[in-house]
Amino acid sequence: MVDNTNSVEATNRVAVVTGAGSGIGLSVARQLAALHHPVALLDRSGAAAQKAAEELNEQGATARAFEVDVVDRPGVDAALEKVRAELGAVKIMVTSAGIEATASFTDIDLADWKRIIDVNLTGTFNSVQSAVPDMIEAGWGRIITISSSSAQSGAPDRAHYVASKGGVIALTKALAYELSPKGITANTIPPSIIDTPMARAAEESGEMLINFEALASMTPVRRTGTPHDVAAATAFLCSDDAGFITGQIIGVNGGWYL
Numbered sequence: 001m002v003d004n005t006n007s008v009e010a011t012n013r014v015a016v017v018t019g020a021g022s023g024i025g026l027s028v029a030r031q032l033a034a035l036h037h038p039v040a041l042l043d044r045s046g047a048a049a050q051k052a053a054e055e056l057n058e059q060g061a062t063a064r065a066f067e068v069d070v071v072d073r074p075g076v077d078a079a080l081e082k083v084r085a086e087l088g089a090v091k092i093m094v095t096s097a098g099i100e101a102t103a104s105f106t107d108i109d110l111a112d113w114k115r116i117i118d119v120n121l122t123g124t125f126n127s128v129q130s131a132v133p134d135m136i137e138a139g140w141g142r143i144i145t146i147s148s149s150s151a152q153s154g155a156p157d158r159a160h161y162v163a164s165k166g167g168v169i170a171l172t173k174a175l176a177y178e179l180s181p182k183g184i185t186a187n188t189i190p191p192s193i194i195d196t197p198m199a200r201a202a203e204e205s206g207e208m209l210i211n212f213e214a215l216a217s218m219t220p221v222r223r224t225g226t227p228h229d230v231a232a233a234t235a236f237l238c239s240d241d242a243g244f245i246t247g248q249i250i251g252v253n254g255g256w257y258l
């Protein structure tokens with residue numbers, strides 16, 4: 001079986017993870033599978049999602065892969081219909097699909113702005129709205145969105161990304177107010193720098209302005225984050241034990257943005 005079974009209770013609730021082909025989403029899918037949740041891995045890279053699902057199934061988990069662009073609402077709805085048919089009603093939605101871009105504010109053109117908002121914010125809306133009817137029906141649900149600490153602090157040369165993630169935080173808080181009376185909690189995790197392919201690509205291209213080593217030395221816990229750091233917090237928020245936690249911004253950042 002996959003690693004990282006720990007103190008979080010094991011249950012059997014169908015979970016959908018977007019962006020599950022890589023980085024944070026992949027680690028979340030592994031963690032939820034290790035806790036015996038059937039997992040649907042959605043990613044625009046069907047091959048990456050398929051590889052991850054096969055790995056999980058080989059380890060005894062129940063996993064399905066779906067090639068989906070979260071911007072494509074009919075595509076999201078169709079994938080979730082298949083999830084219902086193959087695994088059952090969706091009880092957990094984790095939205096990790098996202099893209100980033102770097103440009104000074106005056107250089108951001110409208111197409112880039114719209115693309116970032118579409119994937120990061122509208123993609124989150126699409127994924128959550130498509131899943132929520134199942135949770136309302138069940139009177140139980142967990143929504144965890146992956147936002148970004150940059151939306152709390154601000155960040156240079158990425159106003160579109162920061163704005164999209166600020167939208168994700170605000171959307172999550174609105175969902176918590178509206179859905180918590182129905183047994184559905186909604187929380188967001190705004191990570192600082194996490195060692196994923198996305199962050200490594202930004203480091204290599206110079207977009208990050210600082211490298212991992214320097215970031216680690218400046219972080220109170222003296223390391224950068226791992227996808228598992230985010231996955232472990234996500235799994236707790238998915239548990240019954242977290243039923244009184246909703247509308248919260250749960251920093252997973254090593255104390256970087258205290």
Ligand SMILES: NC(=O)c1ccc[n+]([C@@H]2O[C@H](COP(=O)([O-])OP(=O)(O)OC[C@H]3O[C@@H](n4cnc5c(N)ncnc54)[C@H](O)[C@@H]3O)[C@@H](O)[C@H]2O)c1
Nearest residue numbers: 019021022023024043044069070097098148193194196198
């Ligand atoms: N890595 C970090 O330092 C960091 C920090 C803060 C926030 N985040 C956020 O965490 C999330 C995951 O990032 P990551 O670092 O794991 O990146 P990643 O690039 O490793 O993984 C992102 C995954 O999302 C998928 N994806 C992208 N656009 C998609 C779309 N339109 N539809 C479906 N799938 C799509 C990609 O194919 C990829 O598999 C993102 O939302 C990112 O903004 C990351």
